[in-house]
Amino acid sequence: MTKTSTAHRALPTASAGQTWATLRTEAGTMPGLTAAALAVAVAASAIGLVAPWVLGDMIDNLLGGTTLGHLFRAVTVVAVAAVLGAALTAWATVLVARVSATVLARLRERALDRALHLPVTSLDRVGTGDLLSRVGDDAAVVNTVVSTTGPTLVSTLITVVLTGVGMFAVDWRLGLAGLAAAPLYAWALRWYLPRSGPYYAKERVAAAQRSEAIVGALRGGTTVRAYRLETEHVGQIADRSHTAMGLSVGVFTMFTRFVSRINRAEFVGLSAVLVVGYLLVRADAVTVGATTAAALYFHRLFNPLALLLSEADALQRAGASLARLVGVARLPASAAAGDPAPLTDTSMEIIDVTHWYDDGPPVLLDISLRIPAGRRVALVGASGAGKTTLAAIAGAMIAPATGSVRIGGVDPSTLEGSFVRRHVGIVTQQVHVFSGPLVEDLRLARPEATEEQVTAALDAVGALGWVRELPDGLYTVVGEGAHQLTDAQAQHLALARLVLADPPVAILDEATAEAGSAGARDLDAAATAATAGRTTLIVAHRLTQAATADRIVVLDQGKIVETGSHAELVSAEGMYGRLWRSWSGTRAGVRDRPRQAADRSGRPGTGAGVVPGTGAVDPRTGSGLAVPDR
Numbered sequence: 001m002t003k004t005s006t007a008h009r010a011l012p013t014a015s016a017g018q019t020w021a022t023l024r025t026e027a028g029t030m031p032g033l034t035a036a037a038l039a040v041a042v043a044a045s046a047i048g049l050v051a052p053w054v055l056g057d058m059i060d061n062l063l064g065g066t067t068l069g070h071l072f073r074a075v076t077v078v079a080v081a082a083v084l085g086a087a088l089t090a091w092a093t094v095l096v097a098r099v100s101a102t103v104l105a106r107l108r109e110r111a112l113d114r115a116l117h118l119p120v121t122s123l124d125r126v127g128t129g130d131l132l133s134r135v136g137d138d139a140a141v142v143n144t145v146v147s148t149t150g151p152t153l154v155s156t157l158i159t160v161v162l163t164g165v166g167m168f169a170v171d172w173r174l175g176l177a178g179l180a181a182a183p184l185y186a187w188a189l190r191w192y193l194p195r196s197g198p199y200y201a202k203e204r205v206a207a208a209q210r211s212e213a214i215v216g217a218l219r220g221g222t223t224v225r226a227y228r229l230e231t232e233h234v235g236q237i238a239d240r241s242h243t244a245m246g247l248s249v250g251v252f253t254m255f256t257r258f259v260s261r262i263n264r265a266e267f268v269g270l271s272a273v274l275v276v277g278y279l280l281v282r283a284d285a286v287t288v289g290a291t292t293a294a295a296l297y298f299h300r301l302f303n304p305l306a307l308l309l310s311e312a313d314a315l316q317r318a319g320a321s322l323a324r325l326v327g328v329a330r331l332p333a334s335a336a337a338g339d340p341a342p343l344t345d346t347s348m349e350i351i352d353v354t355h356w357y358d359d360g361p362p363v364l365l366d367i368s369l370r371i372p373a374g375r376r377v378a379l380v381g382a383s384g385a386g387k388t389t390l391a392a393i394a395g396a397m398i399a400p401a402t403g404s405v406r407i408g409g410v411d412p413s414t415l416e417g418s419f420v421r422r423h424v425g426i427v428t429q430q431v432h433v434f435s436g437p438l439v440e441d442l443r444l445a446r447p448e449a450t451e452e453q454v455t456a457a458l459d460a461v462g463a464l465g466w467v468r469e470l471p472d473g474l475y476t477v478v479g480e481g482a483h484q485l486t487d488a489q490a491q492h493l494a495l496a497r498l499v500l501a502d503p504p505v506a507i508l509d510e511a512t513a514e515a516g517s518a519g520a521r522d523l524d525a526a527a528t529a530a531t532a533g534r535t536t537l538i539v540a541h542r543l544t545q546a547a548t549a550d551r552i553v554v555l556d557q558g559k560i561v562e563t564g565s566h567a568e569l570v571s572a573e574g575m576y577g578r579l580w581r582s583w584s585g586t587r588a589g590v591r592d593r594p595r596q597a598a599d600r601s602g603r604p605g606t607g608a609g610v611v612p613g614t615g616a617v618d619p620r621t622g623s624g625l626a627v628p629d630r
């Protein structure tokens, strides 16, 4: 069976057509509310046409000699139209805001849902930054437009269209005269848009740099004072403030010039209507009242047009943000099907799996592997050999390009994601510790767990000692801005969560500690305890992790090159045997070496262990594959 690889190089951005289609579909799920919002907005704008019309009519009547009663009726109609128009406008604003806010909220939720269901490797690849900026910054940009100017813009747009129609209804020649302003409006916009975008971007960067200078100086206050750097820092902040201020003034000046161009367009348009009106009145083609109505209609366009034009760049920005949000929201929903049959057999089978990312070369080739229920298999190989990819496929985090996986004889891709998660526990290299009391972090694995059960799980993985020593023990608030845990402690927690969740199948891929260190011994013992009795696939970043497994599978460039028990592989003198001997020889030196700086993923050094191709122990980590500490 061939499946499409689900890894994404970057999160998609929707095209304009797709964005509109998504918005229409979303609005279409609330047909009553959407139709009511549009109808009320159209009625509110249409009622605004009444006053100029009546005033024009009144002027004609005055010129023709009218009665006081006629005049009074006209004034009453204008007053009623004004009150009704105000009420309808307010109502339309509320309805449009309700529709747009609901659509945005749904899009945001959907985008978050799709993002959280992305295959883990894809998420690693695209980075959480892009994702956060889409569901955070982009949604906020759209939200600002939707909640502040959005409803006004919708009614403004309708007003512009209806007023234009109104002008043509009075007299088509007067309508055409009004249109004379259109090129000038377009020209003003063409002048403004290409300048405003970059200017605003520069202004935002300058403002960010100013904040950075201020925050940097405040955070490093002690050092700044200790080295008497106050003057330099104040100078730097002043420089940046000056730049930001200069840009803000520049933005304002540019906007003022833009407004003057709009005013020019208004002047030309109104003059054209009046001149054409004068000529038509002289030729007896229209009345003075009709010309007045047309001029009033045109005047009525001033504010809406100015608003639309001045918000054009905000709209452009909101459009771009919306397309990014919709791009993620349109990702296919996670496959969920089938009635989950209870797992009676907990063996795991990987059948003829070949995998590649995007259009890249295969990173796994024809892998077949069976782990009998309750047994532990270790994956060993150089960095990039495909261990993490195979573990991710085994844990149904990504679908293989070809081939399949069976857990208890069932293909996990045909089961509900939550069902798979209940039966397959995964401990990855990056453990996230959620902010809050430590006990709550552990209860993520089993919300109903009692304090005794949580304590027992910590005890099982040997973490109870250090947890008790924390300022508030189990209730210590951990995570960002609170008590910081080390990488190894975070891994301990992940293993304790595994014990609490108690899945029959476990997949471990951690490379926190350096081989030979006390931390590694603790984590290896913790992993052994946490996986006892479970069908386990462990990505061995240290020889110590592999040696205790029931079976070791050596991967090289995506292929299985050796398999057997530790003893068998050592005596076979293949790749594993060479690594073993090499590592044993350097073990004393490794033990004394200080821990390398963690890389981006929180793993020490390369985290890999084996230098590709050579089969030698990586001199940077000294990890390679594992010798149990004796």
Ligand SMILES: Nc1ncnc2c1ncn2[C@@H]1O[C@H](COP(=O)(O)OP(=O)(O)OP(=O)(O)O)[C@@H](O)[C@H]1O
Residues within 6 Å of the ligand: 007, 121, 122, 124, 125, 357, 358, 360, 363, 381, 382, 383, 384, 385, 386, 387, 388, 389, 390, 607, 608
């Ligand atoms: N999401 C991804 N998109 C594209 N290529 C990827 C992705 N993840 C891994 N790869 C590539 O697939 C190959 C196998 O990577 P994988 O992480 O599975 O190897 P590994 O043996 O686990 O390595 P390490 O020990 O360094 O983690 C590598 O060439 C890697 O660059």
